[in-house]
Amino acid sequence: QIRLMESGGGSVQSGGSLTLSCAASGFAYNDYCMGWFRQTPGKWREGVAFVNADGTSTYADSVKGRFTISRDNDNRTMSLHLNSLKPEDTAMYYCAQDCEGVYGSRPTCRLWGPGTQVTVSS
Numbered sequence: 001q002i003r004l005m006e007s008g009g010g011s012v013q014s015g016g017s018l019t020l021s022c023a024a025s026g027f028a029y030n031d032y033c034m035g036w037f038r039q040t041p042g043k044w045r046e047g048v049a050f051v052n053a054d055g056t057s058t059y060a061d062s063v064k065g066r067f068t069i070s071r072d073n074d075n076r077t078m079s080l081h082l083n084s085l086k087p088e089d090t091a092m093y094y095c096a097q098d099c100e101g102v103y104g105s106r107p108t109c110r111l112w113g114p115g116t117q118v119t120v121s122s
Contacts, residue, residue, distance in 0.1 A: 001025060004022055004023070004024050004111055004112065006095045006113045006114065007023070007116060008020040008021050008116060009117045010117075010119070012119075013121050014085060014087055014120055015084060017081070017082060019080070019081050020079065020082065020116060020118070021078070022078040022080075032097050032098045033053060033099065034051055034071060034078045034096070035049060035050030035095075035096055035102060036049050036050075036078075036080045037093070037107065038089075038091035038094070038118075039094065040090070047104075049067055049080060050069065057069050063089075067080060067081065067083070068081040078095065082118065085118075087122045088120075089120050091117075092118075093115060093116050093118055095113040096109040096112050098110040
């Protein structure tokens, strides 16, 4: 079955940390760029961090220095470590495969996970 499944969301206080994970199945995981988006009500999905097939990564300016993305090709998983969390990081976080326009207003991806909620209280 071709799918992505996120886990690890939850509620933390400002300044806290979380680790999100994404498990992939059903496609040639190692060949694709993978990444994370987030979305709040009334807004389109915002690109957060992406890791290419070769392991290089990029980050949105809003999370640079606080979030770290990594991938494990052997286990077909991807992680996002969220540190120094702020209330404005509160969102539904989505794992995605092979995306275009990732930091634009209308990103498109080959495959999305169902999402995991992150809530940061002040």
